Amino acid sequence: xxxxxxxxxxxxxxxxxxxxxxxxxxxxxxxxxxxxxxxxxxxxxxxxxxxxxxxxxxxxxxxxxxxxxxxxxxxxxxxxxxxxxxxxxxxxxxxxxxxxxxxxxxxxxxxxxxxxxxxxxxxxxxxxxxxxxxxxxxxxxxxxxxxx
Numbered sequence: 533x534x535x536x537x538x539x540x541x542x543x544x545x546x547x548x549x550x551x552x553x554x555x556x557x558x559x560x561x562x563x564x565x566x567x568x569x570x571x572x573x574x575x576x577x578x579x580x581x582x583x584x585x586x587x588x589x590x591x592x593x594x595x596x597x598x599x600x601x602x603x604x605x606x607x608x609x610x611x612x613x614x615x616x617x618x619x620x621x622x623x624x625x626x627x628x629x630x631x632x633x634x635x636x637x638x639x640x641x642x643x644x645x646x647x648x649x650x651x652x653x654x655x656x657x658x659x660x661x662x663x664x665x666x667x668x669x670x671x672x673x674x675x676x677x678x679x680x
Contacts, residue, residue, distance in 0.1 A: 537674065541568065541646055544672050546575050548644045553583060561589045561640060563632055564601060565654070568646045570610065577613050587615040591635055593628040594621045629654050637661035642668040648675055 549560070549572070562573040573588060580586040590611055592598040598619055602608045611617060620631055633654065637643070643662045647655055662669045 541672060541674060542571050545572060548670055549575050549579060552642060553579060557642060558585045559587045559589060561591055561636060563591050563636065564607060573610050577610065588613065590614045590617040591632060592617060592619050593632045594624045595619050596624065630657060633658045633661045637665050637667060640667055642670065644670050646672045646674055
């Protein structure tokens with residue numbers, strides 16, 4: 533993903549997070565899995581400076597993943613700023629990311645999804661989890677160009 537596209541995603545993500553805050557949402561959850569999840573957390577934690585009622589929650593699939601994440605200074609700083617960290621399992625299991633998505637869907641009222649249209653993978657699984665639970669979903673579609 534290009535730097536320009538990443539900045540566009542961050543901009544739209546911030547708009548959606550500000551809107552969520554305006555709509556009364558104050559608890560935000562991230563799995564910190566990839567760049568978008570980290571950008572989400574960074575934006576939420578930045579908004580928290582002016583809105584101390586915001587809570588940032590991290591959901592990490594298994595303990596060793598958390599330990600490896602804490603070895604990276606930038607991610608460790610984000611995790612240390614979270615109000616709570618939930619570790620779903622002590623050890624890795626093949627189905628752990630499906631379980632993580634299920635947990636995220638169950639504990640969310642609104643999901644903000646950055647989606648590139650792929651029909652396989654964690655993001656499409658997350659979308660299915662959200663739909664199964666009839667939760668609100670806001671999509672940020674990406675591809676060659678962001679379609680707003």
